[in-house]
Amino acid sequence: MINASSAAGNKAPVYSLVIPIFNEEAVLPLLVRRITALLDKLDAGAEAIFVDDGSRDTSVIFLRGMATSDPRFRLIELSRNFGHQIAITAGMDAAAGDAVIVMDADLQDPPEVVLDLIAKWKEGYEIVYARRTKREGETLFKRASASLFYRALEQMTSVTIPRDVGDFRLVGRKALDTFKQMPERDRFVRGMFGWMGFKQTAVLFERPERAAGETKYPFWKMVRLAVHGVISFSDKPLRLALWAGLAISGFAALLGVYALFSWMFTSGVVHGWTSTVVIISFLSGINLFMTGIIGLYVGGIHAEVKRRPLYVVDRLTGFEEAVAAMRNAEAPKDRMLAARERRLG
Numbered sequence: 001m002i003n004a005s006s007a008a009g010n011k012a013p014v015y016s017l018v019i020p021i022f023n024e025e026a027v028l029p030l031l032v033r034r035i036t037a038l039l040d041k042l043d044a045g046a047e048a049i050f051v052d053d054g055s056r057d058t059s060v061i062f063l064r065g066m067a068t069s070d071p072r073f074r075l076i077e078l079s080r081n082f083g084h085q086i087a088i089t090a091g092m093d094a095a096a097g098d099a100v101i102v103m104d105a106d107l108q109d110p111p112e113v114v115l116d117l118i119a120k121w122k123e124g125y126e127i128v129y130a131r132r133t134k135r136e137g138e139t140l141f142k143r144a145s146a147s148l149f150y151r152a153l154e155q156m157t158s159v160t161i162p163r164d165v166g167d168f169r170l171v172g173r174k175a176l177d178t179f180k181q182m183p184e185r186d187r188f189v190r191g192m193f194g195w196m197g198f199k200q201t202a203v204l205f206e207r208p209e210r211a212a213g214e215t216k217y218p219f220w221k222m223v224r225l226a227v228h229g230v231i232s233f234s235d236k237p238l239r240l241a242l243w244a245g246l247a248i249s250g251f252a253a254l255l256g257v258y259a260l261f262s263w264m265f266t267s268g269v270v271h272g273w274t275s276t277v278v279i280i281s282f283l284s285g286i287n288l289f290m291t292g293i294i295g296l297y298v299g300g301i302h303a304e305v306k307r308r309p310l311y312v313v314d315r316l317t318g319f320e321e322a323v324a325a326m327r328n329a330e331a332p333k334d335r336m337l338a339a340r341e342r343r344l345g
């Protein structure tokens with residue numbers, strides 16, 4: 001299972017941790033301590049890849065120091081904030097391990113749970129996700145909206161996206177290579193892993209409070225993630241537009257017939273202005289709504305056809321050995337490898 005050794009004689013890591021970072025200076029010292037403790041406990045070589053998603057605080061300075069002093073730590077600095085889902089993708093592109101674990105920086109995904117994920121992976125599961133049984137320190141609103149979202153998504157998509165599961169998971173090499181072949185811009189990572197199949201299972205854990213700092217997912221970002229999730233995995237909203245359009249046209253036709261009859265058989269009564277206004281505004285409202293739904297899909301297509309790179313890497317720290325290992329392993333060239341090679345000249 002273990003990849004070929006690199007030229008430097010280092011074993012390629014078996015486990016890769018991928019941790020996205022966006023303005024996490026408050027939690028980083030604690031995080032690094034917990035991650036180091038975890039790496040020490042693992043039964044094989046491991047790397048921790050931090051992906052800085054355009055932080056504007058001191059996170060990067062701290063992480064550069066870590067990546068320089070501890071050979072197991074690596075840092076990818078993106079050129080700006082690309083968003084959580086893309087940051088995860090960048091980290092997974094760079095991961096050299098046979099099992100890759102994605103976790104949040106704020107210790108809401110407790111590092112100790114990784115040991116349970118690994119145990120399941122060793123039983124032969126390709127994808128092991130961590131399911132939240134209890135969510136501490138999150139507002140009632142966040143819990144209610146999350147629960148509503150997962151249930152609605154389950155109704156609307158044809159893919160099974162497990163409930164109460166975030167992006168905290170372990171994926172094996174096969175799943176990771178499949179993921180790398182999925183070029184879509186609109187990345188709803190948990191849906192993409194749901195889509196690909198393989199043997200999947202869950203490990204339960206209680207989600208603690210954020211250890212420090214504050215959430216990087218304000219309300220509007222959550223809504224955007226939810227909309228992306230639905231749009232990229234379901235065409236139900238489009239069909240909804242079709243059926244609603246049909247129903248409303250039918251209703252309008254009936255009204256027309258009614259208007260015609262009253263014009264023919266009632267004597268010179270001027271019918272209400274109110275009903276006209278109501279009908280017109282109702283119809284234009286529905287019209288705008290449907291156009292909006294279609295616009296979301298068209299916007300998705302537009303983003304895809306531009307074929308821009310998913311993310312831009314500004315700087316890499318601590319990757320040199322990993323590149324050598326990957327060259328030896330003759331891994332298929334991917335976005336991240338190309339970036340690494342450019343840098344090494």
Ligand code: UDP
Pocket residue numbers: 019020021022023024053081082083084087103104105106108210214215216217
């Ligand atoms: N994050 C990121 N880019 C962003 C927003 C968040 O990389 O634009 C990272 C953040 O640093 C954290 C993870 O994504 O490691 C989850 O964010 P957060 O804990 O704030 O979300 P919540 O748990 O509140 O949903």
Ligand code: MG
Pocket residue numbers: 104106108210215
């Ligand atoms: Mg969090």
